[in-house]
Amino acid sequence: MAAASSRSLALLLAAHCALLLALAGAGGSPLSSTFYDASCPSAHDVVRRVIQNARVSDPRIPASLIRLHFHDCFVNGCDGSLLLDDDLPAIQTEKSVPANAKSARGFPVVDDIKAALENACPGVVSCADILALAAEISVELAGGPRWSVLLGRRDGTTTNVQSAKNLPSPFDPLTKLQEKFRNFNLDDTDLVALQGAHTFGKVQCQFTRENCTAGQTAGALENLDQTTPNLFDNKYYGNLVQGRAQLPSDQVMLSDPTAAASTAPIVHRFAGNQQDFFRNFAASMIKMGNISPLTGNDGEIRKNCRRVNGKGY
Numbered sequence: 001m002a003a004a005s006s007r008s009l010a011l012l013l014a015a016h017c018a019l020l021l022a023l024a025g026a027g028g029s030p031l032s033s034t035f036y037d038a039s040c041p042s043a044h045d046v047v048r049r050v051i052q053n054a055r056v057s058d059p060r061i062p063a064s065l066i067r068l069h070f071h072d073c074f075v076n077g078c079d080g081s082l083l084l085d086d087d088l089p090a091i092q093t094e095k096s097v098p099a100n101a102k103s104a105r106g107f108p109v110v111d112d113i114k115a116a117l118e119n120a121c122p123g124v125v126s127c128a129d130i131l132a133l134a135a136e137i138s139v140e141l142a143g144g145p146r147w148s149v150l151l152g153r154r155d156g157t158t159t160n161v162q163s164a165k166n167l168p169s170p171f172d173p174l175t176k177l178q179e180k181f182r183n184f185n186l187d188d189t190d191l192v193a194l195q196g197a198h199t200f201g202k203v204q205c206q207f208t209r210e211n212c213t214a215g216q217t218a219g220a221l222e223n224l225d226q227t228t229p230n231l232f233d234n235k236y237y238g239n240l241v242q243g244r245a246q247l248p249s250d251q252v253m254l255s256d257p258t259a260a261a262s263t264a265p266i267v268h269r270f271a272g273n274q275q276d277f278f279r280n281f282a283a284s285m286i287k288m289g290n291i292s293p294l295t296g297n298d299g300e301i302r303k304n305c306r307r308v309n310g311k312g313y
Contacts, residue, residue, distance in 0.1 A: 030152055030295050030296065031150035031151060031152045031153065031289075031290060031293060031295065032150060032151060032152055033148040033149060033150055033151065035129075035150075035151035035152040036121075036124065036125060036129075036151060039121060039124045040117065040120065040121035040124045040125055042120050042121070043117060043120075043121070043124075043125050043129075043133065043151075044133060044137070046113070046116045046117055046120050047113050047116075047117070047130065047133045047134055047137055048137045048141075049116070050109065050112050050113045050116050051065065051109065051113070051134060051137055051138060051141065052141065054109045054112065055141070059230060060105075060201055060202055061106055061109055061138070062138030062139070062141055062142050062200065062201075063138070063142075063197070063200045063201025063202070063224075064104075064105045064106035064109075064201065065106050065109065065110075065131070065134040065135060065138045066134075066135040066138050066139060066197050067103065067104065067197070067201070068082060068083075068104060068106055068107075068110070068131055068134070068135075069131040069132060069134065069135035069288075069289070070135075070194070070197065070288070071094075071099065071100060071104055071164075071167060072128070072131055073184075073288050073289065073291045074163075074167055074168070074180075074184065074291075075094055075159075075160050075163045075164045075167065076156055076158070076159070076160045076163065076292070077156075077291045077292025077293060077294070078128050078131070078132065078153055078288075078289055078290075078291055078292070078293050079128050079153065079154070079155060079156030079292070079293065079294050079299060080126065080127035080128035080130075080131065080153075080155040080156060080302065080305060081094060081156045081158065081159045081160060082094050082095065082100070082104065082131075082164075083107065083110060083127050083131075083305040083306060084159050084305075084306060084307070084308070085306040085307065087307065087308070091158070091159055091308070092159055092161050093159060093161075094159050094160070094161055094164040095107075097161060097164040097165050097167070098165070098169075099164065099165070099167035099168075099169060100164065100167070102204060102206075102207070103203070103204075107306075109134075110127070110130060110131070110134070110305055111304075111305060111306070113130050113134065114127060114130060114302075114304070114305050117130070118303065123301055123303065124301065125301070126153050126154050126155045126299075126301050126302070127155050127302050127305035128153035128154065128155050128156075128293070128294070129151045129152070129153050130305070132149050132150075132151065132153065132289050133149055133151070135149075135285065135289075136149045136285070139197075139232050139281075139285075142200050142230065142231055142232035143231045143232050143233060144232030144233070144278065144281070145278035145279070145281060145282045146282070147282035147283075147285060147286060148286075149286075149289070150286060150289060150290065152293070152295055153293040153294060153295065153299075154293075154294040154295060154296075154298055154299035154300060154301060155294070155299050155300055155301060155302045155305075155308075156294060156299050157299060157300060157308045166180070167180075168180050168181075168249065169249065170203075170207040170208075170247045170248055170249045171207075171248050171249065172249050172252075173252055173256065174252040174253060174256035174258060174259060174262075174263065175256075175258065177191060177249060177252070178191060178262070181194075184288070184291050185287075186284070186287065186288065188262050188263050188266060189266055189280055189284070190284040190287060190288070191253075191263065192253055192263050192266040192267055192270065193266075193270070193277065193280040193281045193283075193284040194281070194284050194285070194288065195249075195250055195253065196234070196236055196237065196270065196277060196281055197281075198224045198225065198236055198246070198247065198250060199224070199225045199228075199231070199232055199233060199234070199235060199236035200224065200225060200228075200229060200230055200231060200232050201223075201224050201229075202221040202222060202223055202224060202229075203221070203222055203224050203246060203247065204218060204219050204220065204221060204222075205218065205219075205220045205221070205222050206218040206219070207247060208222055208246045208247060209245065209246065209247065209248050209251060210246075222246060223246075224236070224246050224247070225239060225246075226239070226244070226246070227239060233274060234270055234271060234273075234274040234277045236250075237267050237268075237270045237271035237277065238271050240253065240254050240267050240271070241254070241267065241268065241271050243255075253266075253267050254267055
């Protein structure tokens with residue numbers, strides 16, 4: 001009962017945060033948690049069903065889907081640009097930049113979600129909103145917090161490869177990470193909370209602090225959280241406190257000389273209080289999802305998430 005009450009409180013606080021962000025966002029963002037209530041009321045259930053089916057054969061899918069949302073929002077804003085395939089010379093895909101080529105996956109599941117939504121309510125739900133919904137559902141299915149996803153994004157018709165090349169790297173020092181997050185009005189609490197998505201999923205050993213051990217190939221997979229690798233919880237922060245983070249860009253939140261005055265207290269706080277982490281993660285995900293969305297008459301609703309409309313859907 002206590003756990004359910006805490007989850008309800010987290011959801012309430014996240015929803016309140018969502019309302020404040022929607023009202024205070026640049027230009028008064030029209031994103032709304034009720035955006036599809038009339039036009040596609042089954043949207044959430046459709047996305048959830050496809051993800052549940054997908055993770056039966058691929059348990060990594062929830063972690064992969066949340067990273068697609070992150071890598072999309074940090075380039076051109078949350079507009080689904082990451083999902084576009086090459087269509088040269090007009091479109092050069094973001095999927096082939098170093099930060100995506102080695103880690104971004106789950107695109108066929110996004111295709112399946114889009115196909116299911118097109119069957120349920122054709123031409124209504126954007127690919128950008130699919131990523132936002134998939135991120136929340138993936139976290140919830142792994143035992144993490146729920147939040148009210150703000151919806152109403154439209155899909156971009158361009159990519160930005162140069163910006164994609166500047167995505168946060170596993171080898172970025174703390175100051176570089178902070179700069180990249182500040183560029184999107186995300187502060188140190190957002191940085192520490194969003195890095196907490198590394199509490200589940202896997203990473204290639206070539207990106208870890210230990211690098212690959214004898215006999216391992218560069219693409220060998222390691223659990224990001226070796227304590228509870230398939231659960232969304234706060235054990236990730238306990239690993240950091242013990243100096244056992246897998247990624248250099250995670251451990252710097254404690255080991256960097258400037259961390260004591262910025263990120264380290266937040267890491268310790270989240271390590272000691274899972275509900276505090278959950279509340280802040282939900283709020284930071286809502287905040288990240290509000291990065292430069294296309295709304296109104298901007299962009300389009302793609303029929304195929306890999307192509308702009310009129311280009312082979």
